Amino acid sequence: MNPAVSTETGQAIALTLQLAACTSVVLLILATPLAWWLSQTTSRWKPVIAALVMLPLVLPPTVLGFYLLVWLGPNGWLGQWTQQLGWGILSFSFSGLLLGSIVFSLPFAVQPIQVAFQAMGPRPLEVAATLRARPMHAFFTVALPLAKPGLLTATVLSFAHTLGEFGVVLMIGGNIPGQTRVMSTLIYGHVEAMEYAQAHWLAAGMLVFSFGVLLALFRINRPRDRGQP
Amino acid sequence: MNAIPQLRLKLNLQRPNFALDVDLSLPSRGVTVLFGPSGCGKTTLLRCIAGLERAQGQVILEDHVWQDSTLRRFAPTWQRALGYVFQEASLFEHLDVRANLHYGLERAKPQAGQALLQEAMALLGIAHLLDRRVAQLSGGERQRVAIARALATQPRILLMDEPLAALDPERKQEVLPWLERLHERLQIPVVYVTHSVDELSRLADQVVMLEAGQVIAQGDLAEVMSSGELAQRLGDEAGLVATGTVVELDAMDQMARLQVGALGIWGRDAGFRLGQSLRVRILARDVSLSLSQHDDVTIQNRFEGVIEAIFPDRHPSQVVVRIRCGQHGLLSRVTQRALRQLSLQPGDAVWCQVKSVATIV
Numbered sequence: 001m002n003p004a005v006s007t008e009t010g011q012a013i014a015l016t017l018q019l020a021a022c023t024s025v026v027l028l029i030l031a032t033p034l035a036w037w038l039s040q041t042t043s044r045w046k047p048v049i050a051a052l053v054m055l056p057l058v059l060p061p062t063v064l065g066f067y068l069l070v071w072l073g074p075n076g077w078l079g080q081w082t083q084q085l086g087w088g089i090l091s092f093s094f095s096g097l098l099l100g101s102i103v104f105s106l107p108f109a110v111q112p113i114q115v116a117f118q119a120m121g122p123r124p125l126e127v128a129a130t131l132r133a134r135p136m137h138a139f140f141t142v143a144l145p146l147a148k149p150g151l152l153t154a155t156v157l158s159f160a161h162t163l164g165e166f167g168v169v170l171m172i173g174g175n176i177p178g179q180t181r182v183m184s185t186l187i188y189g190h191v192e193a194m195e196y197a198q199a200h201w202l203a204a205g206m207l208v209f210s211f212g213v214l215l216a217l218f219r220i221n222r223p224r225d226r227g228q229p
Numbered sequence: 230m231n232a233i234p235q236l237r238l239k240l241n242l243q244r245p246n247f248a249l250d251v252d253l254s255l256p257s258r259g260v261t262v263l264f265g266p267s268g269c270g271k272t273t274l275l276r277c278i279a280g281l282e283r284a285q286g287q288v289i290l291e292d293h294v295w296q297d298s299t300l301r302r303f304a305p306t307w308q309r310a311l312g313y314v315f316q317e318a319s320l321f322e323h324l325d326v327r328a329n330l331h332y333g334l335e336r337a338k339p340q341a342g343q344a345l346l347q348e349a350m351a352l353l354g355i356a357h358l359l360d361r362r363v364a365q366l367s368g369g370e371r372q373r374v375a376i377a378r379a380l381a382t383q384p385r386i387l388l389m390d391e392p393l394a395a396l397d398p399e400r401k402q403e404v405l406p407w408l409e410r411l412h413e414r415l416q417i418p419v420v421y422v423t424h425s426v427d428e429l430s431r432l433a434d435q436v437v438m439l440e441a442g443q444v445i446a447q448g449d450l451a452e453v454m455s456s457g458e459l460a461q462r463l464g465d466e467a468g469l470v471a472t473g474t475v476v477e478l479d480a481m482d483q484m485a486r487l488q489v490g491a492l493g494i495w496g497r498d499a500g501f502r503l504g505q506s507l508r509v510r511i512l513a514r515d516v517s518l519s520l521s522q523h524d525d526v527t528i529q530n531r532f533e534g535v536i537e538a539i540f541p542d543r544h545p546s547q548v549v550v551r552i553r554c555g556q557h558g559l560l561s562r563v564t565q566r567a568l569r570q571l572s573l574q575p576g577d578a579v580w581c582q583v584k585s586v587a588t589i590v
Contacts, residue, residue, distance in 0.1 A: 123319060126281055129306035130313035131333035132382055138307075141332075145323040 008177055009186065009202070016182040019094070020162040023101040027109040027158045028151065030102070035113035036139070057107045065171025068100050072172065092174045097182075100168040108157040116150025117143065149221045156217040160210050235291070236386065236418065240277050242284035242442075249273050249284065249442040257291060259434035260412055260419040262450075270442040271422045272316075275390050278420065279313050280306040290385055312379030314389040318371045320363045326374055327359045333382035342381060349380040352414060353407050369400040373407055387419045393428060408432060426466040430454070430510055438462075455558040457540035460513060460549035467549065468512035468560050475505045487586075491555035495529045496586040513549055513560035515584040520571055522580050530583035534559060536575050539568070552581055559583075 038050055056064055071078040072091040082090055090096035124146060128138035144151070166184040173180030175189065183206055190199040235257050242249040249270045255261045263271040277284040280295065283303065288295040293310070296303045320329050330350070334342045350356045353373040358366065366374065372392050379387060392408075393401045405428070412419070412432055423429060429436065429450070436453040438446040440462075446453050451471050453459060460467040473489035478498055485498040489509055501507070522531060534554035542549050548568055550561045559581050573579065 127319045132307050132336040134307055
């Protein structure tokens with residue numbers, strides 16, 4: 001392997017991990033209140049919001065990428081707005097890639113957290129209220145700790161799912177080395193250039209890594225033994 | 230005269246197929262049991278007091294207005310100084326016993342709260358459980374910890390929603406003595422929901438009977454239990470409940486004499502000591518009537534009294550007779566035929582023969 005290739009690979013790996021990590025963190029912060037709202041609300045807007053959250057799951061990533069590209073571009077409403085704020089144009093940049101990843105992985109973050117909140121039912125928060133805990137305090141000291149398995153699943157799934165995204169990245173990232181070229185697009189590049197050996201190494205690496213991450217998740221989230229002393 | 234401090238409840242809640250409509254004043258001391266069949270609204274009423282359900286009306290504890298719809302005031306649960314014990318295990322699974330107990334303490338006045346928690350822990354016998362995980366506790370232990378946790382918040386009232394209902398009979402017997410100790414020691418009023426007559430007769434000072442969301446009777450335990458009007462509803466459980474003192478022990482026959490007001494009642498000696506105070510139940514079905522005193526019967530307890538009133542019973546062949554014996558109202562369940570044959574009427578003097586006495590420590 002020549003040095004140029006390994007630098008290119010290293011950059012792609014670093015960028016991919018960075019993107020996945022940032023996406024997970026932002027999604028955890030965004031998805032938790034959203035999942036809480038969805039688990040508690042009786043609002044008639046709930047089905048609409050729930051459907052919107054799930055949309056990235058069924059849409060072709062290219063559709064998502066296409067709209068983001070248009071909206072983030074110089075004439076798009078998001079693009080106009082980011083320019084006014086002095087952030088410039090986000091398409092073909094890491095920020096744009098991050099935004100795309102967040103939207104793309106949103107259902108993977110919201111769903112497990114929402115299920116965890118729903119599974120605990122209203123009782124723990126009622127108990128907290130009878131123990132004089134304000135709703136906000138009860139949320140942080142009771143609801144969040146009880147939803148920990150869901151939060152962990154959400155984080156790991158958004159991380160792993162971001163590693164594997166391709167369509168959105170290609171549409172709004174543009175595969176620029178060192179800036180928006182991630183593992184999945186790099187593999188695609190290798191295959192196009194008939195460099196099957198490199199493609200094999202990267203593909204196998206991702207397979208093993210993703211499997212390892214999910215295995216770790218399921219081991220940690222195993223129900224605990226509940227034996228008597 | 231100052232108004233007696235109390236819990237004022239005037240609540241109205243409309244649900245599909247159910248309406249709660251109560252207007253009650255409860256005393257500020259002792260245990261008030263909300264009693265009735267399942268679905269009568271007793272748990273809903275308790276949840277309304279706690280603010281867990283939003284009903285129309287008033288909830289006023291002494292000088293604290295917790296809610297008053299005319300003033301558009303509704304204090305959320307966390308602003309109401311109450312302790313609440315739920316029917317099923319309600320301990321936080323992510324915390325150990327100690328952290329569960331301290332959860333409510335954080336917001337109580339620290340000094341007094343600590344002392345109160347120590348007292349509650351001693352009262353409920355849970356000091357040895359502090360470092361356990363919640364999953365390692367038995368059902369009875371969980372409820373005792375939950376009660377101590379509720380008491381540690383220095384509540385002005387303790388609300389308990391069938392705290393024993395989810396326990397098997399053995400565990401129930403394990404927790405009941407702790408509740409009785411609580412009853413003796415606690416300075417704050419307790420509102421206790423149950424459908425078990427056993428818990429009612431062991432713990433209640435006052436009873437509120439509910440049916441289909443309405444109050445059908447309220448008063449002292451003895452009064453309500455021996456009121457003939459309710460005999461139909463109470464069925465086999467109708468009868469006198471009173472507090473007595475052990476005044477004599479017969480070691481040879483293993484029997485004990487209990488003084489209940491003017492009545493001296495012989496019963497089984499279940500390891501009592503002299504001077505011990507206990508509750509006695511005399512069920513209507515265990516009391517028979519005669520016009521003269523007989524000495525040639527096996528029945529040990531015979532009391533003279535006057536018929537106060539006669540009430541219809543569930544089955545048309547039966548009636549329930551209330552007999553005044555001193556300050557107590559005994560109930561007797563007899564047949565219509567016997568009533569006619571002896572031509573018994575209110576005002577008649579009769580002898581009550583008590584077949585058996587249930588004593589409750």
